[in-house]
Amino acid sequence: MWDAWDLAVDQCLTQLPELNAPVQPGAAPYEYKHSTFFEEQLSAFESWLEFRSTDLDKPPEQLPVVLQVLLSHVHRVRALVLLSRYLDLGPRAVNLALSIGIFPYVLKLLQSPAQELKPVLVFIWARIMSVDAANVRQELIRDNSFAYFIHILIPNTPDEIGIGTINMSEHRAMCAFIIALFCRGFKLGQQKCMSSDIINACLTNMIDPENPLLRQWSCLCLSQLWDLNVDGKWHAVKGNVFDELCELLQDPIPEVRTSCIIALTTFLGVGDSKEVPEELREQEIKLAVNMLALSTDVSSLVRREVVVFFSRFVKQYLNCFLVSAYINLQEEAESLDVRVSPAIHGKSPAEGTVFSNSWKLLVSLSADPFPEVAEYAQIVVDYVLESLHETVLKTYVETIEQSVIENTNSSSQPQVTPAHRSDDRSQLSRTLTSSPAAESRFATTIKRSVSFAASLRQYAWGDNSTTTQYPYTSYTQNSVSSIPYGTDKKPPTARYKSKKEEDRKLPLASGFFDWATEYFQEPQMRHSDIDEPGSERYIERLWRKNRNEKIMGETQLQKDLSLQGSWHSLFRGFNNVTQPTRLIFAQFEPHLAVVDDRDGVTVWDWSKNKKLNRFCNSNPVNTKITEAKFLNEDDTPLLLTGSSEGIVRIYKRYESNESIELTCAWRALTDLLPAQKNSGLIADWQQSRGNLLVGGDVRVIRVWDAPRELCVNDIPARSGSPVTSLTSDQVAGNIIIAGFGDGAVRVYDRRLNQYSSMVKSWKTHQSWVLNARMQRGGARELVTGSVDGTVCLWDIRLDKPIDHYQAHVNGMSAVDVHEHAPIIATGASNVNLWSTLGTSVSSIKTSGSYMLGPTRTSHVSDLSFHPHRMLLAVNNKFDAHIGIFKCDSHY
Structure with missing residues (x-):
């Protein structure tokens, strides 16, 4: 690098004599030859990106020069494009660029009116925000720099915002992502954005049929605008936002449906206020009604977020759920107690209410086939049952519990019907008391029904079943063995670990937003490994294709x-x-x-x-x-x-x-x-x-x-x-x-x-x-x-x-x-x-x-x-x- 700099300086200095020499009559004045140093360094950086982009232990030596070139109008666009390619390598590259001082340069460029810079600046800022949003939000407040992205997010014609034929929807999705992170947990950012027309912009972008990423981040952007922000919630109510959001619950893309649920979830609750205004209460109940239909969604992401929604709903309206749980408990006791006269089996006054239906939904989801959804729902069910024991009805609840448990245990294993289906439960590590004995009980494997009685036994007694490996039981003379249910290994799910005790509190936290953010930390400018010729996955797929064709060719004969x-x-x-x-x-x-x-x-x-x-x-x-x-x-x-x-x-x-x-x-x-x-x-x-x-x-x-x-x-x-x-x-x-x-x-x-x-x-x-x-x-x-x-x-x-x-x-x-x-x-x-x-x-x-x-x-x-x-x-x-x-x- 320094040798190249010495050469460039020498080339400039060697021109001084001719520049200072008097011009001879009839001769043209000497024309200064500009240094090609910066162009050469940009070319060297481009070669590094092409051939050495996996070496991220330290920043490439040309990167500081690239930052200096950002100040030059001549090379600015090319330098920004190369910088975006570098940041596209992942979070490590972003951190290296920030460590050598990239931030002041790209922040200053947000004040530039140049139309050709907008696409690449949006891309660069999306990468920066995905890695270091918490440290740069305050800087975006200065000079209203955040408005740069709001202006692009608001739907206009491409010519008006300067992106032209570039994928407009994709860049708007990046802007929605930037604004979402800007507002996340940042009240000043929420206040600044609410003064603009950003809610209507997100609603318009949500109906874009071509780009699910834009629909997804429009929902997530809305979720951060009104999360723990009463003013934002009132803006949403007055703008009739929720009718359009509820329509998006049927979106064909599961990630969009999940994002929509998160936007509705963050609307619940009013921050530190204990009293819910009547108008907000009516809206929250309407949202809960719409959420009930999603309990049978194929996507486990969607079902998990439904449980997260109802964890907030339960927290907000706990007294209503205590009534529903108590009445359901009585009904369960009556259905199991054969001594109870059928005449008392009347319709409950809580039957059919949104709280009763939500409670039954949560009990059902606590036996969901996907372990993560089941555990989330079980935490909510346990919370309600525990709270029920802290009410004045405690004595009655314990009496009914005992009746339910005795009748359930004395009966034989029920036949599986749509109303009562059994389910093998995985490890539960819930602790209702601080005693080691309780911890041991709740950490073992249980077999329980979707019915309320099974959830009750899980709460009241924990699990007293054993995890002993049963011996195989031969029941025929041909050596066929009977292996008890649940004996073999249960396949785990990706990325999921059982919640720690300190995280088993209401309202439950959703990890979807952080997961969705990872998209902008992954390379977008190059082919995935499976599509990259020469990569291991590409070769594996090619081998598999050739093998399959060979098998079909041989067997056709x-x-x-x-x-x-x-x-x-x-x-x-x-x-x-x-x-x-x-x-x-x-x-x-x-x-x-x-x-x-x-x-x-x-x-x-x-x-x-x-x-x-x-x-x-x-x-x-x-x-x-x-x-x-x-x-x-x-x-x-x-x-x-x-x-x-x-x-x-x-x-x-x-x-x-x-x-x-x-x-x-x-x-x-x-x-x-x-x-x-x-x-x-x-x-x-x-x-x-x-x-x-x-x-x-x-x-x-x-x-x-x-x-x-x-x-x-x-x-x-x-x-x-x-x-x-x-x-x-x-x-x-x-x-x-x-x-x-x-x-x-x-x-x-x-x-x-x-x-x-x-x-x-x-x-x-x-x-x-x-x-x-x-x-x-x-x-x-x-x-x-x-x-x-x-x-x-x-x-x-x-x-x-x-x-x-x-x-x-x-x-x-x-x-x-x-x-x-x-x-x-x-x-x-x-x-x-x-x-x-x-x-x-x-x-x-x-x-x-x-x-x-x-x-x-x-x-x-x-x-x-x-x-x-x-x-x-x-x-x-x-x-x-x-x-x-x-x-x-x-x-």
């Missing part, structure tokens, strides 16, 4: 082999320990997922005959896993499970015991209908559309949009029987086929109105439909099979099956069709193989052939083809062993 080869070759066999009920092959990974008859999921590497992982699905006692699917198999696969209480859970890195994570869990089905025989939750995944079709013991087929985390359609099933199987067209995804418990098979077209979407109804089967499967390849044959042994082949355009035959005389327990090859497998006491034309191909006797137990007559529990390879996994009832048969080219 084996279609004829499925009908001409021998299926008698036992390729692999392993002991699952517990009774398998579902077998699912992954398309490209050598994985076989095995679901047992309780809550266990085991993942096997069938190519190595090796168990990779076993984990607990956390479905409640007396429920079971009824569905399992692999998702996103073209890239990094995910494993989905559905259980009979209507819960869907999705896991990533499911094959690793150390790194498995629960990424998503929600209640996909509600209002489950009781029946003599239940199908549980049945699902089909449409990879092309990112849609999950869900049916079961309900009267609808529900369509969930995975990217948007929303229910997009409820298709009436138009049947009183449960849905037992779902399949769909995997190309366009418009045609849905469902099998039912009464033997009916119905076809639905999503392009039609939901009430007229059923286009076919076939009733050839006379009993429970075991499986309905539309092939992905071939001629897209639709195959259905029922318990009575009948198999039908369909053309969905016709009113009758193309062919049907009796696969088994004495009933059938399983049926599957290969996704690409023309082969069907049916299972009873043995496995029969058929072509899709209805001709018999082969028969495999499974009992005693690969089971390690004694030879006995046993029906097949489940069978499953590999999606591409000529492999068939089979398991028998009352047997933990699984066999994989391979089709060979010779007998």
Whole structure:
């Protein structure tokens, strides 16, 4: 650096003699040659950004020169662009730039009217605020520098604010982010911004359909404007802000819905004032009513923020919740006490109020399938129950508690219904007293119901259950073991740690704002690693793509082999320990997922005959896993499970015991209908559309949009029987086929109105439909099979099956069709193989052939083809062993 400076000075000094020399007659005066030092340093800095940008131990030596160049009109724009690229490297780069004195330069530039500087200055300030907002807010007050960003945030034409064809919405989102951090916990900043038209600006930006980031930060900006600011709340009430905010609760982007909830949450409460004005009280109750509908949102982010909202609502209206909890407690005692006369079961005066409904919602969410949401809700429930003990009703509450506990403990485990569902609870580290004994009780694992009685037992007694690892209990002569619910490892969720005792106070704190801020600390000017050629993730994705194509190319040639080869070759066999009920092959990974008859999921590497992982699905006692699917198999696969209480859970890195994570869990089905025989939750995944079709013991087929985390359609099933199987067209995804418990098979077209979407109804089967499967390849044959042994082949355009035959005389327990090859497998006491034309191909006797137990007559529990390879996994009832048969080219 100093050598370059010496050279530049020398070049300037060597021109002095000629500059001072007299001009000869007729000769042109000497023209001074400007130094290229600053241009060269900018070029050197650009090269550093290109090739050494990972070296952030110290600032690059050209950075101080770049700051000096900011004072020059000639090189200012280029210097700002390079500086923005440097700050885009992350918080460490921002701190290094601040440490050498960048702040006074970029602060002074906010006074510049130059239009071309606005986009890059907004970007630079967004990076600075994301790292050091608390220390720079006071400086923005001086000379009203913050107004620079408000002027851009207020919607105008691009020409008026000088950004032109640059992405206007993105820069407004950055301005909303800057203003949000400027106002966060800073009353003077809130007061300064309220004097402008910023609320209307945010409301206008909230309806921008193109940029969810702008909608998100417009909501978060509003949340910080009126947080603990009474004047801001009155501005919001007078401006009718909340009608538009409540409409945004249905936004297709979960982060926007979450941000909207935060804006409504910060409106609750009036700071230090103990009396809530009537007008604000009415508005807060309206907000609570709107929030009730979000309790079934797919996104755990949304559900968690709903609980945070109600934690403030409970704190604000605690007396109303104490009444609701007490009345609910009485109702619970009456429902459990058989000695109580039914005549006293009248409707409670609190029934149907927003406080009663909110209390029931919180009790329900305390058993949410996502651990973080459940813990948040449990903290709020515990707070209300503890407060109830501090009222004049304490004696009555303790009497009712004792009655509830005695009746609950004396009764047997209740059957799971929509009103009362059990749930395995994870670690709870709540301490209501300071005694070590209480700490020990509350830190153990509990099993409890969604009912109020279970929440009461958790409060009154803590958990007196044990975490002892129960021994496996063998209940058949084929060595099938019964493992108690909740025994295996429960997959954790990302970024979540149980709250410390000092944080378990109301109102609960939301961490979403800080999480959302991290977006502006991440690089935005370069491709992500997965899209950057040469990066590890890019190479991994490319390798996976080539491997998948190779597998598909090799297996396409084996279609004829499925009908001409021998299926008698036992390729692999392993002991699952517990009774398998579902077998699912992954398309490209050598994985076989095995679901047992309780809550266990085991993942096997069938190519190595090796168990990779076993984990607990956390479905409640007396429920079971009824569905399992692999998702996103073209890239990094995910494993989905559905259980009979209507819960869907999705896991990533499911094959690793150390790194498995629960990424998503929600209640996909509600209002489950009781029946003599239940199908549980049945699902089909449409990879092309990112849609999950869900049916079961309900009267609808529900369509969930995975990217948007929303229910997009409820298709009436138009049947009183449960849905037992779902399949769909995997190309366009418009045609849905469902099998039912009464033997009916119905076809639905999503392009039609939901009430007229059923286009076919076939009733050839006379009993429970075991499986309905539309092939992905071939001629897209639709195959259905029922318990009575009948198999039908369909053309969905016709009113009758193309062919049907009796696969088994004495009933059938399983049926599957290969996704690409023309082969069907049916299972009873043995496995029969058929072509899709209805001709018999082969028969495999499974009992005693690969089971390690004694030879006995046993029906097949489940069978499953590999999606591409000529492999068939089979398991028998009352047997933990699984066999994989391979089709060979010779007998």
